[in-house]
Amino acid sequence: MIPDDVVSPLPSQRGLGDLVTDVLREMITGGKFQPGQHLKETELADALKVSRGPIRQALTRLEEEGHVEIRRHRGAFISTLTKTDVEEVHTLRGAIEKLAASRACTRMQGVGFAEMDAVLEQMKSVDTKIDPEDAVRLDLQFHDIIYAYCDHARVLRVWESIRGQVTVFLRARNASFPDFLDVGYSEHKELRDALALGDPQAAQDGIDKHILGAYERLKRLNLPDR
């Protein structure tokens, strides 16, 4: 028997549609398109050297993630970020991450917390480097661990469906409040310690506080109401 660790990475076991989804998501969250911009299937297909099939698949996925809006016979348009979006994403995230954390805190054991500590260690060093992109990546990595250990496929799927928008928010936060990079470590360290208690209720309270803090900061951003 060959151990799982050495199975060939299989260059691409995922379909083209999934690849295109990732590429477009990265372009959108990276700000390559203007809000409201019309994404035409044929243009995207030509640009990415694939046919319209995978493009359509990707666009429907991205619609579910809130990155684009699809209007029948009109096409896909880049969503404009509104106060409503910020509120919805944060309240929904709070709801599912509380559930995720209450389950994860009793399942992470030593190995899960070791992963968290590794991320926290990097967060500390970010304070000196101050690369906003690293801060975003580490923030997401930290929370990914919670979702990974909650052992709940459906919660994980919901998280994946809002993760991209959370990325957008984090980048916007770093752009508007560059000083936040300094407090990232302490806030996540606090959350880690709450989880380490192994008490589901304490874990939920920790998440509540954490998400609420993130929401309060973002509310200061000047966004259209809807």
Place this chain on the structure above:
Amino acid sequence: MIPDDVVSPLPSQRGLGDLVTDVLREMITGGKFQPGQHLKETELADALKVSRGPIRQALTRLEEEGHVEIRRHRGAFISTLTKTDVEEVHTLRGAIEKLAASRACTRMQGVGFAEMDAVLEQMKSVDTKIDPEDAVRLDLQFHDIIYAYCDHARVLRVWESIRGQVTVFLRARNASFPDFLDVGYSEHKELRDALALGDPQAAQDGIDKHILGAYERLKRLNLPDR
């Protein structure tokens, strides 16, 4: 200017893919397929007189709703219901419905509660008729009202993604515990009264109790672990 209330419902503004999704979902939740059955795109396309495009779209949607499992180059297979599925759906539903209820209870005003009371009234009459299918429909209708008034597009989307499986559970419950048809009214009436307090915390507690009760009953079903 014509008020929004009277705009024509637009007979069928939805695409073929959406229609196929609904048809297949109804067939699956209605038990037309055996668990594990292999759904072949070409067969479905021939049977429904459409091409494979809309079929593919429908199958990916149904995968997201947990009704089928898609394995690359193998096709779509009807999901077998497991204890894990029951647990995941109920815990996730609890999380989002608490959020939905806490928002809805302050937004339903008179009109929302009137809708609920109309459903409750029918539930009472069901007790005499005892048509299990009506019981399922009314149960869903009741909760749909909560989601409709919570004014949260993303929560609504998550609900829609698990609503089909909840339907399956309700039907299974009615099949295994036919006597439950009698308590459906009182349980929902209790929940309605909790929402009517207009207190978000009370609303959440009401949902917690309601969902937990549903979960406890379903746990008695004899299902495979995974």
Place this chain on the structure above:
DNA sequence: CAATGACTTACTGTTTACAATCTACAGAGA
């Protein structure tokens, strides 16, 4: 001058055809 209606254009929704990939089974070798 405003409003309506036909026409044009460009896009998406759908169908059809082709290519890549996987599974299953049979046969050869140990």
Place this chain on the structure above:
DNA sequence: TCTCTGTAGATTGTAAACAGTAAGTCATTG
């Protein structure tokens, strides 16, 4: 008899062609 390998068959992934629809434009009419 068991295992491995090669081939055949079937099914999905992908591409391209076709058809239908909505928005925009411009002429026409009240």
